[in-house]
Amino acid sequence: MTAIGIDLGTTNSVVARYDPEQDRASVVTIGGARSTPSVVSLRQRGGKEDLLVGGPALNWAKAAPANTILSVKRLMGRDFADPAVAETRARRSYQIVSGPNDDPRAHVVIGERTYTPAQVSTMILERLKNGAAEKLKEDVTHAVITVPAYFKEAQRAATREAGEQAGLVVKRIIDEPTAAAIAFGLELREGERRRVLVYDLGGGTFDISILNTAKDADGHNHFQVLDFVGDNWLGGDDFDLLIVEKIIEWVRRNAAVDPSGDDEFLFIAKKAAEEAKRTLSEADWADIIIPAAFRAAGSPVDVEMTLTRDDFEALIEPLVDRTIHLVRTALERQNLSPDDISDVLLVGGSTQIPKVREAVENFFGTGKVRRHIDPMECVAVGAGILASTLHGVECLSCATVNDETASECRKCRQSLVNARSAGDTHVYDVTGMALGVAAVRGSQADTFVPIIPRGTPYPMSEPMRHTFQTTDGRVIRVPVYEGDSATASENQEQGVIEYELPEEIDIHTRVEVSFLFDRNRELHVTIAVPGTNMEYRKKLRFDTARAEAPAKADFEEDDATYREDLVYLEEVTRRFLRTYEQYLRPSQAMKIQGDLERAQQTLVFSDPAECRRMISVLQSDLFGSGLASQLYIAERAADRATATDAQQINQAVAALQQSFQQGKQEAVAEQAQVLKLMVAKVGQQYEVAEVGDAEDFAGLLKLLDDA
Incomplete structure (x- = not known):
């Protein structure tokens, strides 16, 4: 078994291998070069087509810019509707399209075929693997592959998928700054501890990581990630x-x-x-x-x-200033000052720019900035060290070391879901963003409830849990999101898990949702009813989660219907915003405006799943926006009521509006309650559809105040 480290870069990729006997890591040259351009190009000549990878692809690119894929790393794990994809389309010569068969992921076009970014990365990784095997005169079977620290879970999963498709056993997906710190760790003396900040400015992304590093008495290196921040569009x-x-x-x-x-x-x-x-x-x-x-x-x-x-x-001063602002943010989140950092590592080719280097030295002091480590190669070197010094995964039950590909312990047969990597180099990672679900809080059906907070160490030895209450109906719908916004739809949806309650379990029961994050950054979700045997488990791989999400039986309508419904609802919501904006809090108005913009983008791309989601979001805006929603619902009720009831509702609305304009908050609250009772009466007598919609949460779980 030969294991290598791969720095899969935006512009160039580097391979390295560590020799434990010599305690030295070195770059593996491929085709005589120390780095390989991360480029794939189609050569069409004499009726023959060839896919070129690396240096040959870059050399051919001038002749075929439309069939040359550059910086595909920016597209990894992204949906076509992602704003970052739209920005990439404006900057690149090649076509970026939505996937076939309702695949929401972004694809690139080479010749007459479409490829996922993971498939393009597979071509690059195959070139690196085969080139390394040729140079080393050995079969290359295992690898540690690096990604930007701020890559989301879907992007990491897409990178793992690319490595596996290239025929590699992916021992670990590791953050680029952490890999650089591992390369620096070779210099630590036994018993020495350092707090390191890695400033990683590469070709396409910028990351800052803060780590505690140490070497114990047995010579084992330990790397504890404290925090990281970054910008996926700065490089x-x-x-x-x-x-x-x-x-x-x-x-x-x-x-x-x-x-x-x-x-x-x-x-x-x-x-x-x-x-x-x-x-x-x-x-x-x-x-x-x-x-x-x-x-x-x-x-x-x-x-x-x-x-x-x-x-x-x-020209570049605003971009450099932005990197220093992010450095301050990273330090402040850990309550650290520049004086608390012992070493600053400069990583990535862009740190060789004098303006960048000077900005970092001015902030931390020249003496702390380590310039002896090659910024272009240290990420690959660190990955190579980790690839060589990891020897499998250790079972938490019996401490048996198993192969990385094992799912259960060969000795005690226990699951290895929460097993830790075994070896001489110990890396303790943390989650970059919170993982949670969308749930109902009051009348707001778009609340993000974190279950695994940001900065949680993983793999987790025990799952984290949150308890909810079901809404009407037997179907439980659990949309999983990743992000830091309190509004679920502003985060990145990772998948939707649905489960139908058995007939013997009452609706309105309590439901416990558990998340377990494993060493491969796969999420294990469990839905259970406490006190019963009901338990549903699902593993969510973020590269395929959205494509696998089951559709509800009630929603098996023609896709065009959803687009028509969204067109109608988008216009209704715009009218609602114009009419009742004065009754909205500024934050509510901003959210609705943002939702309308996302609805417009969704209509452009016509993705059925996204149309369904945005319909739910806009309905939540209409019926979950406090006083403005009450006035809107009252207007609908008055249109369908008898003349007498309509007159009473309109008089109550006028009185409430007058109190609001006069700033009489107590009177507004009292009159709003009276109006609510009037509307409820009309809803019972005349079946006003909009009143019922206010409580139609389509299987979402309700957040318990005491949970």
Whole structure:
């Protein structure tokens, strides 16, 4: 068995291997190069098609920009409706489309075929695996693969899927900053403890991780992740694109044409920008010369411009300032100051930019910033160390060490769901965001209830639980979300678990939802009724959870119906916002406006599942927005009531509105209660549909005040 570490980068990928006997890790050259471009391209020549990967793909890219996939890491684990995907579409020459057969994930187009980002990453990983095997003269079977610290669970799962499809046993998916800290850990002396901050500015993402590191008396290294923050859209690519904008401005000014819509020009300009950026790390200016960069009115346009370091640093200053702001955020969340950090590791190629390095040194002090570790290779080196020093998983029941692929202990047959990795390097990870469910609080059906809080160490030895009460109906619906917002729909939906209560169990019963997060970052969900034998278990893998989510029998209508319903409901909600905005709290109005914008995006993409979800969200806005909703429901009730009842409702509404305008809060509360009783009476007599809708929560669980 040969295990390697892989830094699967946005722009370039690196492979490393650790030799325990020599206590040394080194980069494995592939095709004679220490890094491999994370690029896949289709070469069409002489009626023959070939998929190129790595250096050959990058060399061919100029001839086929529309069939060259760059920076696919930005798309990993993302739905097509994700705003980040829309931003990527605006920046790239290749097509990004929604998946076939209602697959909500983003896909890329190469030639006549579509691929998931995981499939493209599989091609890159296969190239790395085979290239390493050729260089080492050994079969490469196992790997530790790195990801940005702030990757969400779906993105991590997609990376694991890509590794497995490439024929690798993925021993661990580890954060890039943690891997860099492991490389630094080789220098620790026995008994030494350090608190390290990793500043990781790569090609596509920016991460800060804070870790406690130590080496025990047995020579084992320990790495405890305290916290991390990051930005999935901040990296060297963004610096390059600022230079590209300067090149476009130069062409507009000097050639009176706009090349911004020409894919081939943009690709060439991007490469020239990368070269200029590297030059400016060493020199005070860089000449950007691109012969025949663009053709206008049949004549070629040459680019001949100079970019000074001062101009470049002025361009990137807002981005650099943003990184320092995130550093402050990371420290403040742990109640730390710069003085509490013993070492700062600079990771990623963009940290070689003088402006970036100086900003970090000014914040922490020059003496703390470690510059002797190669920022381009230390992530792969750390992953290589971990790959070699992990020796399986240890059963919590009998301490037997099992292979990473085992699901139960070979000795005691206990489940290995919560087993920990065994080996000489111990990494203690924490969750980057909270994991929880959408539930009903009062009349609000879009409340996020965290079950596993942000920053929880995993794998977990015991599940975390929360108790709810069922709503009307026998179907229990548990939408699982990841995020930090108190509003569920503002977080990332990871899947929906549905279960029908057996006939012998009463509705309105208490239900316990348990989450267990394992070493592979897979979520084990259990739905149980305390005091009974009812228990339903499901493992949620975040790369496939949404595609596997079962549909409710009551919702098996034509997909077009959902779109029509959403179009109607979107217009009703806009009218509601215009009419009753003065009765909404500012936060309520902002939420509704945001929901309407998301509904508009959903209508553009016409995803049936998302249409259903947004219908539920807008219904919650209409009937769960306090006083404004009461007035709206009263208006509907008056339209269907007798003349006498309608007159009484309208008089009560007028009195309530007058008290509200006069700021008489106690009178408003009393009159609102009277109005509620009037509307309820009409609802009972005339079956006003909207009144009933206020309590239709479609199987969602209710949050217990005493839970």
